[in-house]
Amino acid sequence: MKIIVGLGNPGPKYAQTRHNIGFLTVDRLAEKLGISINQEKWRSLVGETSVSGEKVLLLKPLTYMNRSGEAVIEVVRFFQCPVEDVLVIYDDLDLPFGTMRLRLKGGHGGHNGVRSLIDHLGSQTFKRIRMGIGRPENGDVVHYVLNPFHPQERQQLAEFIDRGASAAEAYLDTDDFTQVMNRYNQKLRSS
Template identity: 40%
Template sequence: MKLVIGLGNPESKYSGTRHNVGFDVIDRLSESFQIPFTAGKGKYHFAKINWRNTAIVLLKPMTYMNLSGHAVVAAMNFYKIQRQDILVICDDLNLPSGTLRLRAKGSAGGQNGLKHIIECLGNDEFARMRVGIRLEDQPLSSFSSFVLGKFSEDEKKTMEKILPVCADAALDFSVNGIEHAMNHYNKPAA
């Protein structure tokens, strides 16, 4: 069994924001499999799907981004999932909009949801998919207002192209592992 976690903030006012791109990816997966999310045995919502004989739990922490680790640990304990079987999907301000980067492990890189998961797990040895949200000419005087801001119409078009790729990459990770997914989906930014 694999656990694919999309990071975001749970309130509806955060829907459509750059910070909720992790939710957007797993929402796309849930919709494509026509499996709705339901409340879990912790502060999370989940949907269970099967893809190529692999059970996959899609997880949306219902904590705020900065406390995502609590929901991740609760789900890992409930489903008896090991660290090597999780993939965390989050936004990344350091990557250009419309790109993705898969890694087997690594630092939080300034992403507070990842930071809290690392704190709760005790190390950074879990797979993650970072989805780029940086705009080329965007001055970033306030990181929080930018990441919590809604996508512009142009950004929405870019996201509509990358979200299906991210969903496919999450399925690839689930069936073939992080190395295969990295080799297939990590491409240099254009």
């Protein structure tokens, strides 16, 4: 089976913020797969489907970003799913807006949600789609990530999220994540 996790914060207050680009991308993937993410289990919102005979779970932890690992470990343990079959989609301050980087594994890079996942899973070997949101000009990271995208960013946001969802969908169609990385590690073209 494969588990695809979008990181974010629950509730309408955070729905369209930069920190929730993982949630937004998983929601778009659910649309592409024709499923709903509406079951509440394992302290998460869950959508379930099958792709090429393989069980797929889409997961949006309800534990808030900094405690994401608490929810994800429950699902991983329940299904005895190898950490290598988990794909996590999240915001990345170190990438310019519109840049996406896929990785097979790695550290947390200062991202508290990813830190929580590494702490609870006891491994860095989960796959990642890092969605670039850029850094704030004034250095106030907390305010920046918990606020909506700028109007100029919103013009490209749907296309960016769609690319992230397409990369995750490509992962479901192949066992060769390196091939997916080579295809999708590109910057969003400016209009």
